[in-house]
Amino acid sequence: MNYLTPQAAAKQLNVHPKTIIRAAKRGELQSVKIGRTWRVLLPALNTFAPVAALVARDI
Incomplete structure (x- = not known):
């Protein structure tokens, strides 16, 4: 399995x-x-990406 740091994950999203x-x-x-x-x-x-897009849009 591939893992990312929170910083790398945040950068992608x-x-x-x-x-x-x-x-x-x-x-x-x-x-x-x-x-x-x-x-x-x-x-x-990848499954969290749509949720993160909504969070980023509301800020």
């Missing part, structure tokens, strides 16, 4: 990295926490 981390903490984005860092599953990012 054009949102802030904290948006990715918040979604991961809430369980909205499939991810794993390794130590103090989060890793986002690449397939999960």
Whole structure:
């Protein structure tokens, strides 16, 4: 499986990295926490993309 950092995931979706981390903490984005860092599953990012677009549009 391919994993991305929250920074890389945020760059792909054009949102802030904290948006990715918040979604991961809430369980909205499939991810794993390794130590103090989060890793986002690449397939999960593709399903989260439409939701992130709505968030970015509303800001």
